[in-house]
Amino acid sequence: MSSPPSSDTAAVPAWLPLAAVGVTLVLWASAFVGIRHLAGTFSPGALSLGRLVFGAVALGVALLVSRSWRAPTRREWLGMAAVGVLWFGIYNVALNAGERRIDAGTAAMLIQVSPILVAALALLLLREKPTAFLVVGIALAFSGVALIALSSSTGSNHDVLGVALCLLSAVAYAISLVLQKPLVGRLPALQVTWAACTVGAVACLAFAGQLVGETADASLADVGWLAYLGVFPTAIAFTTYAFALRHMTASSLSVTTYLVPPITVLLSWVFLSETPPAVAYVGGAMCLVGVAVARRRTRARETEVSAVEEKVTA
Numbered sequence: 596m597s598s599p600p601s602s603d604t605a606a607v608p609a610w611l612p613l614a615a616v617g618v619t620l621v622l623w624a625s626a627f628v629g630i631r632h633l634a635g636t637f638s639p640g641a642l643s644l645g646r647l648v649f650g651a652v653a654l655g656v657a658l659l660v661s662r663s664w665r666a667p668t669r670r671e672w673l674g675m676a677a678v679g680v681l682w683f684g685i686y687n688v689a690l691n692a693g694e695r696r697i698d699a700g701t702a703a704m705l706i707q708v709s710p711i712l713v714a715a716l717a718l719l720l721l722r723e724k725p726t727a728f729l730v731v732g733i734a735l736a737f738s739g740v741a742l743i744a745l746s747s748s749t750g751s752n753h754d755v756l757g758v759a760l761c762l763l764s765a766v767a768y769a770i771s772l773v774l775q776k777p778l779v780g781r782l783p784a785l786q787v788t789w790a791a792c793t794v795g796a797v798a799c800l801a802f803a804g805q806l807v808g809e810t811a812d813a814s815l816a817d818v819g820w821l822a823y824l825g826v827f828p829t830a831i832a833f834t835t836y837a838f839a840l841r842h843m844t845a846s847s848l849s850v851t852t853y854l855v856p857p858i859t860v861l862l863s864w865v866f867l868s869e870t871p872p873a874v875a876y877v878g879g880a881m882c883l884v885g886v887a888v889a890r891r892r893t894r895a896r897e898t899e900v901s902a903v904e905e906k907v908t909a
Contacts, residue, residue: 612842615835616851622835624858626828627699628866629820630691636817639691640802641809642824647683647796649825654789654834663783667790674778675790682771683795683829690764696757700860700871701743704879705761707852708736709769710886728888736885742878743871776840784837792829853883 633642658664667675694702711733743758778787810818856879863869871879 607842612839615839619832619836619839620851620854621858622828622832623852624703624855624862626824626832627694627703627855627859628862629824629828630694631699631702631863631867631869633817633820633824634691634695636813637691637809637821638802638805639688639695640799641806642691642821643684643687644796644799644802644806645810645821646687646824646829647792647799649822650829650833651789651793651796653826653830654785654792657830657834658785658789661783661785664786665782667782667786671778671782672790674774675787676794678771678775678778678787679791679794680798681767681774683792684798686764686767686771687795688799689760689767693757693760693764696754697761698869698871699863699867700856700869701875701879702757702761703856703859704871704875704882705740705743705758706765706768707856707879707882707886708740708762709765709772710852711736732885732888734885735888736882739878739881739883739885742881743875772840775837779837779841784841785834788830788834788837792833853886856883 630642637645690702690706693705697705711729740758740762775787775791810821813821860870
């Protein structure tokens with residue numbers, strides 16, 4: 596059975612988790628832009644490793660200073676390892692590869708199908724049949740994904756592959772979110788994020804040779820962008836997100852990421868002079884509507900789903 600959360604949970608002001616979410620959304624939106632900017636400089640694996648190394652070092656220093664370490668159980672170690680491989684490893688490599696083929700705003704829209712997957716995982720854990728809302732929502736969301744894929748297509752499978760890679764990232768994100776919820780219920784958010792980031796960096800060590808060679812050829816500005824991705828969207832944003840997850844349900848928190856695509860589109864337009872194809876906006880809207888419909892449930896069902904999130908690893 597999972598351990599109860601620490602006593603400091605109730606003492607946190609109500610506005611603090613919301614502020615943490617706000618920081619996360621802006622920094623994650625900027626990450627899509629940074630990844631797209633570096634697509635021509637670093638290969639997907641090298642970019643992931645470099646970002647995670649910077650992130651792990653920054654998080655490690657913060658963890659040492661805070662002295663907030665709490666001894667994890669064996670199950671918690673396994674959980675953090677799984678989150679590290681999925682969210683920090685697979686998610687990053689797949690997203691980096693996807694953004695070599697599609698623009699930052701479109702990639703951000705595609706990641707937003709993940710709340711549907713979170714809701715589906717919760718339903719599976721409850722061992723209940725899918726609701727009509729979930730079925731309709733999935734149909735709408737994936738129709739939107741198909742529309743985005745068609746809008747990005749140039750007559751080959753080049754951009755379709757980019758869409759598929761971003762969807763793989765969304766799957767990794769959804770599973771990781773459910774796995775992370777019970778971890779941050781007992782362990783400090785900073786500790787969970789550092790452990791997962793470090794595991795992700797180890798999982799990407801196969802790309803070390805590429806990272807060394809590409810860093811040598813990169814400009815100082817691009818190396819600065821790589822450091823930014825490691826410290827801000829990774830170390831800071833994942834920690835603030837884990838902190839918010841400690842005080843909110845996984846399904847409720849996942850909805851806040853609806854704001855990432857519009858922020859990403861704006862930042863992409865300002866810094867990269869790049870916007871998604873017009874039809875992709877329609878597809879993105881369909882994805883968001885689909886997610887909203889899929890997550891519609893009565894108050895009783897909301898309570899049940901919130902409860903199962905707390906018992907994922909119980």
